[in-house]
Amino acid sequence: HKNRARSLGEVLARSARFGDRDYIVTADGRLSFAEHAAQVASLATAFRDEYGVRPGDRVAINAANSPGWILSFWATVAIGAVAVGYNAWWSRREVAYAIGHTEPVLIVADAKRAALVEDGVTVLTVEDDVPRLARRHPGAVLPVADVADDDPAVILYTSGTSGRPKGAVHSHRNLTSVIEYHRMNDALAAAFGDPVDPADRRYLLALPLFHIASLHNLAVPRLATGSAVVMHQGAFDVDRVLRLIEKERVTNWGAVPTMAHRLIEHGDLSKYDLSSLTAFALASAPSSPAFKERLRAAFPPAKDALVDSYGMTETSTAVSAATPADLAEAPGTLGRPILTVQVEIRDPLGEPLPEGEEGEICVRSPFNMLGYWNDPAATEQTIRADRWLHTGDIGVMEQGRLRLTTRRSDLILRGGENVYPAEIENVLVEHPAVLECAVIGVPHPDLGQEVMAVVVTNGEAPVGEEELRAYAAGELAYFKVPSRWRITTDRLPRNATGKVIRRDIETSVTGPST
Ligand code: ATP
Ligand code: MG
Incomplete structure (x- = not known):
């Protein structure tokens, strides 16, 4: 219908009507929708006329979170070019790989990342x-390119948890569909009695902008619904974040479990006024029911409003979300598929499985990526001919709710048994001396793989292998009890989305693979 914007450029062109309402708020400034639209018009004009950026060209953004990141994104997609979010944690080598992979005509980078870019x-x-070019063409009319629904708009890289990051390509249609989804969700919330008007919500943006949680599900839809994005800049800092929430009356926060962990560790949070915060969602990495309990006890806004949502870069937004009611009734599940998303559990031959049987989680939705950039083999493996996306996650449906049991690549094959690392990790972290842990499979001459636990202790009570082994044996079947242990106080290696990098742990245990 005629209200539905077809391209991101159109979404942007309409956003000026929100006038002097806040779009982007930081600790030291704010940008209204009108100012933002004017600055993007100038920046887009500069990209097109001074730098010769053409439709389909890639413009990479390699920077920590800042308003300039968002301005550069909108200027790029408005003129029909493809915005590529580089992971700001990447090393010089990884940046060089991404440049070779996406061949950007322009890279927008902060000073720290500009130094990583090779000559040429x-x-x-x-x-x-960015600030200079955003003011260089005052009064410029936003140049909106005429694009087709299925033209690529954005490339975001996967986190690289299981291998080399892959560039997921999202079309204009994918993103405008995500916007429609958020609109529908807002309307439903209002219809079901949410007292905060959707336009008055204020969303915390604390995850990196090169992640779908921040870009596709905050910066993009909020420009269409006229609500504010409150941006935390710099390294995640509990005190600074909570003070920002208090000062800016933030209503919604989406976090990764590592952030939630830091909230728990921070201790007494009662000195902050967090009464504006009515929604707190976890996403992106697993968190156990016991951990969620601890979070509810430590962080009042999570008490009645905790959500766990499951999604991946390839799906643009959530695949399913567990509401507070889901988490109460079926702890450990990831809820029901969100509106317009279909989920099936399939066997290795691609046949759908009934409820209660475990298989690969497959997804069909208007938000699924077009494919991986420059990687037809991986694309074909992931999106089959019938357009169902094969996630590589193993799960099971239980009364309409999804339970994720493991990533396929994390599954440990011990002799004839399948061993699920998360099941063992969830038991071990309940031991009072354990802060966090990772369970991995390591090569074994007869069994193929054996189970190894890397346990990070909290240093409060000394604990040894024997005690942990006995504890695990009391809780788990014999073949799940780790036969190898490493007990340490060094934190686990994690990537930008808070996931444990098992490859690095495996390498440190078994030496580099070839
Ligand atoms: P790569 O694909 O490069 O190995 P990645 O899969 O970690 O990296 P992302 O797209 O950032 O990259 O993460 C998606 C994955 O994160 C999902 O496939 C799933 O395994 C995991 N995940 C996402 N949300 C949740 C959640 N709420 N609970 C548990 N796991 C989750
Ligand atoms: Mg993945």
């Missing part, structure tokens, strides 16, 4: 060039 690529800095 045009770099614009977030600190100087």
Whole structure:
């Protein structure tokens, strides 16, 4: 219908009507929708006329969270070019790989990341060039390119948890569909009595903008619904975040479990006024029912409003979400599929399985990526001919709710038994001396793999292998009890989305693989 924007450029063009309402708020400034639209018009004009960016060209953004990141994103997609979010944690080598992979005509980078870019690529800095170009063409009319629904708009890389990051390509239609989904959700919430008007919600943005949680599900839809994005900048800092929430009356927060962990560790949070916060969602990495209990006890806004949502870069937004009611009735599940998303559990031959049987989680939705950039083999493996996306996650449906049991690549094959690392990790973290842990499979001459636990203790009570082994044996079947242990106080290696990098642990245990 005629109200539905077809391209992100149209979404942007309409956003000026929100006038002087806040779009982007940081600890030291705010940008209204009108100012944002004017600055993007100028920046887009500069990209097109001064830097020769054409429709279909890639513009990479490699920067920590800042308003300039968002301005550069909108300027790029408005003129029909493809915005590529580089992971700001990448090393020089990884950046070089991504440049070779996406061949950007322009890279927008902050000073720290500009230094990682090899010679020969045009770099614009977030600190100087972006603000300068955003004011250079005052009164410019936003140049909106005529794009087709299925033209690529964005490339975001997967987290690289299981291998080399892959570039998921999302079309204009994918993103405008995500916007429609958020609109529908807002309307439903209002219809079911949510007292906060959707336009008055204020969303905390604390996860990196190169992640779908921040870009596709905050910065993009909030420009369409006229609500504010309150941005935390710099390293995650509990005190600074909570003070920002208090000062800016933030209503919604989506976090990764590592952040929730830090909230719990922070201790007494009663000195902050968090009464504005009515929704707190976890996403992106597993968190156990016991952990969620601890979070509810430590962090009052999570008490009645905790949500756990499951999604992946390839699906643009959530696949399913567990509401507080789901988590109470069926702890450990990830809820029901969200509106317009279909989920099936399939066997290795691609046949759908009935409820209660375990298989690969497969997803069909208007939000699924077009494919992986420049990687037809991986694309074909992931999106089959029938357009169902094969997630690589193993799960089971229980009364309409999804339970994720493991990533296929994490499953341990011990002799004839399947061993699920998360099941063992969830038991071990309940031991009072354990802060966090990772369970991995390591090579074994007869069994193929044996189970190894890397346990990080909290240093309060000394604990040895024997005690942990006896504890595990009391809780788990014999073949799940780790036969190898490493007990340490060094934190587990995690990536930008808070996931444990098992590859690094495996390498440190068994030496580099070839
Ligand atoms: P790569 O695909 O490069 O190995 P990645 O899968 O970690 O990296 P992302 O797209 O950021 O990259 O993460 C998606 C994955 O994260 C999902 O496939 C799933 O395994 C996991 N995940 C996401 N949300 C949740 C959640 N709420 N609970 C448990 N696991 C989750
Ligand atoms: Mg993945």
